[in-house]
Amino acid sequence: MRVALYARYSSDHQRDASIEDQLRLCRAHAEKQGWTIVDSYTDRAVSGASLLRPGIQELMQDAQRGKFSIILAEAMDRLSRDQEDIAGLFKRMKFADVRIITLSEGDVTHLHIGLKGTMNALFLKDLADKTHRGLRGRIEAGKSGGGLCYGYDVVRQVDARGEPLRGDRTINATEAAVVRRIFADYNAGHSSRTIAMRLNADGIPGPLGNDWGPSTIHGNAQRGTGILNNDLYIGRLVWNRLRYLKDPDTGKRVSRVNPTDEWVMQDVPELRIIDQELWDAVKTRQRSLAFSTGSKSDNPMRERSRPVYLLSGLVRCGCCGGGYSKISADLLGCSNARYKGTCDNRLNIRRDALEASVLSGLRTHLMEPELFKEFCQEFTREVNRLRMERSADLVARQQELERINRDLDRAIDAIFGGVPPGKLKDRMTRLEARREELTALLVDAKEPPPLLHPNMAETYRDRLARLSETLSGTGVRNEAAERIRALISAVVLTPEGRDGLTITLKGDLAAILAFAADKKNATAHPERGVLQSFLSQASLVAGAGFEPAAFRL
Incomplete structure (x- = not known):
C-alpha cells in the first residue's frame, strides 16, 4: 500500500517541531501496517479554515495522478476544519480511489465527515467567540484590542510575577506632531493629495515606513480608516466597527461594517492628540466635500465589471x-x-x-x-x-490494454479447460498489474488537441x-x-x-x-x-x- 503523510499546524505561536511530531507518529503507524511511504506534505502556520494551502493542494493533485492510495494524518482537523472543505476533499479522494486514514479516527467514512466536520466547524466558531469576548474585556479596560496605529508606541512592561502586560500604549511625540500637522493643513483648506506630497517632499516616513498617499490621510469615514478618521486621536477608543469574513472562493479576509449599536467605545483621554475644536472643524469640512458613492462591497457587479x-x-x-x-x-x-x-x-x-x-x-x-x-x-x-x-502514445496504450484483456480471457479459458492455475498465476499477476497501470494512465490522459x-x-x-x-x-x-x-x-x-x-x-x-x-x-x-x-x-x-x-x- 502506497501512503502519503500530511501534517499541519495553524499558528505562528505554535512550535515548528509540531510538524515533525505529527510525521513521526504517522511514520510509525505506517511502518507497523507495512505500508510504503511515497511522500509527505506539510503546511506550516496556516489555518485549517481553508483549502487554499500549498501543501494540501499538492496532495490533492498527486492523489488525482494516482501517486498513492492512502492519505495518513494525525486527525481530521489537520486536513481541514471547514465542513464544506472536508466534505469536498473526501468526495474528491473517493473519486480518485484514495482512502483517508487518521490516527484519531481510523478509516474516515461518511459518518466521520458529517459528525467530526461539524465538530471542527463549531470549534472554530467557539474559538472566534472566545477571542472576541477576550478582546472586548481588554477594550473596556482601556487597552488595545490589537494593532498599532500611527502616532503611538507600545508600552512594554511586566507585572510582579514577570508576566508581560499587553495592550498599553503611549503617544509617540514625533508622529503626534505629524498628525497635528495633517489636521491643521486639512483644516486650512489643503487637499489630502497636497498634504501627502508635502510630507513626502520633507522626507517624513508614513505608517510602516511607506510613502504618504492621499488615501492614507482621508481614508474611509464610514469604516474609520485613514488619519483623519481615527477617533483615538481625540481620546476615544472605538472597537468592533468592522467584522471580518473569509471569502470562500479566494480565502482572503474581507471587512464588513457592523451596525453602530454594536460598536464598543471607551474613553482614553491620556491618548488624545487632537483637540476637540480642530477635530470638529475637520469633520465639518469632510462632510461638506463628501459625495455619495456606492462601495464595491455594496454592488458585487462592480467588482466584475x-x-x-x-x-x-x-x-x-x-x-x-x-x-x-x-x-x-x-x-x-x-x-x-x-x-x-x-x-x-x-x-x-x-x-x-x-x-x-x-x-x-x-x-x-x-x-x-x-x-x-x-x-x-x-x-x-x-x-x-x-x-x-x-496521439500515437495514446493509441498504443489503448491497443496494449485490449491485448492484455484478451490474454487474461484466454488464461481464464485455459484454467476452465483443465490447465493447472499454478502455471498461469505469475503470468496473470503481471498482466493484472500492467492492466491497472494502463487503466490509470488512460483515465488521466487527455485527448490530444x-x-x-x-x-x-x-x-x-x-x-x-x-x-x-x-x-x-x-x-x-x-x-x-x-x-x-x-x-x-x-x-x-x-x-x-x-x-x-x-x-x-x-x-x-x-x-x-x-x-x-x-x-x-x-x-x-x-x-x-x-x-x-x-x-x-x-x-x-x-x-x-x-x-x-x-x-x-
Missing part, C-alpha cells in the same frame, strides 16, 4: 513603477508624480494615442512577411509532430491586419480586448528626452514578439516539449515558456 479601455490598469511608469492613471478625460499621467510627489516623471500621454501606438507596434512587429512566414511554417510542423507523438492547419499564417495575418477594426466593433470588442489584455502584464512608459515616452510591453505578448523576432526555428523554443500554442477562431494564444518577457515598441 470589464475594464473601460483596452489598457486600463496595465500602464506603469518606467521611473518609479507606479501606475499611470487618468488626470483628465483623455490624458494619462504618473500617479506617484501627481498625487504623492515621489516621482519626477511629469510627461503625460493621450489614452487614444497610446492605444494606437501599441496596436500599430503589434501589427508592425508581428507581420514581418518573410520572418513570420518561415516561423509559422516551422512552428506548425513542430507542434503537429509533438501532437502526433502524443487537433493538428494546426498549414494555412495558420495566412489566417493569423488576416486577423491581425484587421486588429484595429476588430477592437472598434461592438460585437467582439470585449472578447478581443480581453484576449490581448491576458497576454500583457504591463505597458511601461519611460521618459526619453524632454518630450518623448518609450513604450515597453511586458508579458506573454511581449515574449511572443521577441521570440518571433529572434528565433525563426520553433525547435529552438526552450520548452519545445510542452508547446501549447494553437490558433482559435479569434486569436493566437501562446502557452508558457517564452522568454524574454519584455519588448520595446
Whole structure:
C-alpha cells in the first residue's frame, strides 16, 4: 500500500517541531501496517479554515495522478476544519480511489465527515467567540484590542510575577506632531493629495515606513480608516466597527461594517492628540466635500465589471513603477508624480494615442512577411509532430490494454479447460498489474488537441491586419480586448528626452514578439516539449515558456 503523510499546524505561536511530531507518529503507524511511504506534505502556520494551502493542494493533485492510495494524518482537523472543505476533499479522494486514514479516527467514512466536520466547524466558531469576548474585556479596560496605529508606541512592561502586560500604549511625540500637522493643513483648506506630497517632499516616513498617499490621510469615514478618521486621536477608543469574513472562493479576509449599536467605545483621554475644536472643524469640512458613492462591497457587479479601455490598469511608469492613471478625460499621467510627489516623471500621454501606438507596434512587429512566414511554417510542423507523438502514445496504450484483456480471457479459458492455475498465476499477476497501470494512465490522459492547419499564417495575418477594426466593433470588442489584455502584464512608459515616452510591453505578448523576432526555428523554443500554442477562431494564444518577457515598441 502506497501512503502519503500530511501534517499541519495553524499558528505562528505554535512550535515548528509540531510538524515533525505529527510525521513521526504517522511514520510509525505506517511502518507497523507495512505500508510504503511515497511522500509527505506539510503546511506550516496556516489555518485549517481553508483549502487554499500549498501543501494540501499538492496532495490533492498527486492523489488525482494516482501517486498513492492512502492519505495518513494525525486527525481530521489537520486536513481541514471547514465542513464544506472536508466534505469536498473526501468526495474528491473517493473519486480518485484514495482512502483517508487518521490516527484519531481510523478509516474516515461518511459518518466521520458529517459528525467530526461539524465538530471542527463549531470549534472554530467557539474559538472566534472566545477571542472576541477576550478582546472586548481588554477594550473596556482601556487597552488595545490589537494593532498599532500611527502616532503611538507600545508600552512594554511586566507585572510582579514577570508576566508581560499587553495592550498599553503611549503617544509617540514625533508622529503626534505629524498628525497635528495633517489636521491643521486639512483644516486650512489643503487637499489630502497636497498634504501627502508635502510630507513626502520633507522626507517624513508614513505608517510602516511607506510613502504618504492621499488615501492614507482621508481614508474611509464610514469604516474609520485613514488619519483623519481615527477617533483615538481625540481620546476615544472605538472597537468592533468592522467584522471580518473569509471569502470562500479566494480565502482572503474581507471587512464588513457592523451596525453602530454594536460598536464598543471607551474613553482614553491620556491618548488624545487632537483637540476637540480642530477635530470638529475637520469633520465639518469632510462632510461638506463628501459625495455619495456606492462601495464595491455594496454592488458585487462592480467588482466584475470589464475594464473601460483596452489598457486600463496595465500602464506603469518606467521611473518609479507606479501606475499611470487618468488626470483628465483623455490624458494619462504618473500617479506617484501627481498625487504623492515621489516621482519626477511629469510627461503625460493621450489614452487614444497610446492605444494606437501599441496596436500599430503589434501589427508592425508581428507581420514581418518573410520572418513570420518561415516561423509559422516551422512552428506548425513542430507542434503537429509533438501532437502526433502524443496521439500515437495514446493509441498504443489503448491497443496494449485490449491485448492484455484478451490474454487474461484466454488464461481464464485455459484454467476452465483443465490447465493447472499454478502455471498461469505469475503470468496473470503481471498482466493484472500492467492492466491497472494502463487503466490509470488512460483515465488521466487527455485527448490530444487537433493538428494546426498549414494555412495558420495566412489566417493569423488576416486577423491581425484587421486588429484595429476588430477592437472598434461592438460585437467582439470585449472578447478581443480581453484576449490581448491576458497576454500583457504591463505597458511601461519611460521618459526619453524632454518630450518623448518609450513604450515597453511586458508579458506573454511581449515574449511572443521577441521570440518571433529572434528565433525563426520553433525547435529552438526552450520548452519545445510542452508547446501549447494553437490558433482559435479569434486569436493566437501562446502557452508558457517564452522568454524574454519584455519588448520595446
